[in-house]
Amino acid sequence: MENIMKFEGSKSIIQRVLIISTFLKSPLKIINSSRCEDVQTLIYNLTKLGFNFQEENNSLMISPTQKIINSQELFIQNSGTALRLLISRLAIMKGIKTSVDCSVQLKKRPIKPLLEILQKVEADINYKKFPIEINGKILKGGKIEIPANISSQFISSILLVAPCFTADTELILKGKIVSRTYIKLTQKIMKDFGVESEFKRNRIFVPANQEYKNPEEYHIEPDFSSACYFWALGALSSSPIFTEGGSKEFSQPDFRFLKILSKMGAKIQRKPNYISVRKGNLIGIEIDMKEIPDQVPTLAVLSLFAESKTKIKNIHHLKYKESNRISGLINELQKIGCNIKYEKGVLLIHPLKMKPLKVKLHSYQDHRLVMAFYILKTKFPYLTISDEQVVKKSYPDFFEDIKGLKLIS
Numbered sequence: 001m002e003n004i005m006k007f008e009g010s011k012s013i014i015q016r017v018l019i020i021s022t023f024l025k026s027p028l029k030i031i032n033s034s035r036c037e038d039v040q041t042l043i044y045n046l047t048k049l050g051f052n053f054q055e056e057n058n059s060l061m062i063s064p065t066q067k068i069i070n071s072q073e074l075f076i077q078n079s080g081t082a083l084r085l086l087i088s089r090l091a092i093m094k095g096i097k098t099s100v101d102c103s104v105q106l107k108k109r110p111i112k113p114l115l116e117i118l119q120k121v122e123a124d125i126n127y128k129k130f131p132i133e134i135n136g137k138i139l140k141g142g143k144i145e146i147p148a149n150i151s152s153q154f155i156s157s158i159l160l161v162a163p164c165f166t167a168d169t170e171l172i173l174k175g176k177i178v179s180r181t182y183i184k185l186t187q188k189i190m191k192d193f194g195v196e197s198e199f200k201r202n203r204i205f206v207p208a209n210q211e212y213k214n215p216e217e218y219h220i221e222p223d224f225s226s227a228c229y230f231w232a233l234g235a236l237s238s239s240p241i242f243t244e245g246g247s248k249e250f251s252q253p254d255f256r257f258l259k260i261l262s263k264m265g266a267k268i269q270r271k272p273n274y275i276s277v278r279k280g281n282l283i284g285i286e287i288d289m290k291e292i293p294d295q296v297p298t299l300a301v302l303s304l305f306a307e308s309k310t311k312i313k314n315i316h317h318l319k320y321k322e323s324n325r326i327s328g329l330i331n332e333l334q335k336i337g338c339n340i341k342y343e344k345g346v347l348l349i350h351p352l353k354m355k356p357l358k359v360k361l362h363s364y365q366d367h368r369l370v371m372a373f374y375i376l377k378t379k380f381p382y383l384t385i386s387d388e389q390v391v392k393k394s395y396p397d398f399f400e401d402i403k404g405l406k407l408i409s
Contacts, residue, residue: 009220141165234277
C-alpha cells in the first residue's frame, strides 16, 4: 500500500497534558509525543522551572520537581497555546516569581483579556508591556466572566488550574463561543486525570480542591490537524492517501474535517486500522467552521478545485491567529487569479477558472498558511511560498512527508 502516513502526537493534547503534569506527585509517561517547536518550547520552559523530562523514541517521561526554581525568566517563542496555558499555571505557583516574554509576532496576538481575568481572581500579575511579571499565590476562584469570542484558550487556561482554587469556580462565557470543541477537549483530558467539570450552555462549573490523579501512562492521539493536509491532498488524487486512525472516534476537533471532505464528494473509507481518502467529484459547500478554524485555509485551497462556490461561515476569530488568516487568504489567493471575498461574515470562494499565475505566496510567517498553500504547490510546482521553515512550529517533517507521496491527478 502506497501513501501511508503516520503522525506524531497532537500538540493540542500534549500541551494540556504538560500543564497537568506539573501538578502530579509522581512520574508520568506520555506515549506518542511530538518534536514540534510548540511542544519543545513548553518543555524547555518547564525544565527551567525544575521539572525533569526524558525523551526516548516517541515517548516522554515527566518527573516532578522537589522544588520549583524561583525567579526564572521564561521565553515562549511563538507558541500562543503555551503562553496562554502557562500564565495561569504560573499565577498559582505560591511564592514563585517569574517573568514571561515571547516573540514579536506572538506579542501581536490577544493576551490582555486572560490577564484581566486572572487579576479579577486576585492573581498578582504586572503587565503593561512584555515581559509579563507574575508572582504566584493561592487563588480563590468563584464566579468568573470570560470573553468566549476571541480564543477558547483563555477558557482552557483557567479551566486547567480551576480545580486548585479554594472556592468552586463558575466560568460564565460571554459572547459567541468559538472553538467550543477545544474547551471540551480540555475537559476530557482533565477527566482522564481525575478532575470533574460540567459544561452547560455558556457556563462551566468546576468544584474546588480537586487533585489531578496520575494514570502513570497517557497515550496521545495522532495529530489530526496535521493529517488534514494529507486528507485534502487525497481528495485531489486518484491514488488514495492512507492515514492512521481507523474506525474509532477521536477527541480532536480537526478529526471532523473528514466529514467536510465527504460532504464535498471525496471518497473516504474508514477501516479498523486506517483511513483512506481519494479523489471524487468535488462540489462547493456551505459550512460553519467556528469549531475547527485551523482548517479554514485548507478548505479554502481545496475549494479552488470544486465544481461550484464554497461559503465558509463563523470565522471572525481567524484574525487573532498567528496571522490574520482571513486577509491573508484573500490577499494571496487573489494573486493567483482566485475569486475570493469576505462579506457579512462569510468567506466566499469560487473555483479556479484558469491556471494560476506564477507568483510568490506570502505566508505571513503562519505555519498553517504555508501548509495549505503547499497543497496548491503540489498541483502547480512553479508557485513559491515565503518562510516555509515556520512549519517547524507544528509539523517539522511536513515537507519530507509530503515529498514522499505518489499523487495522481
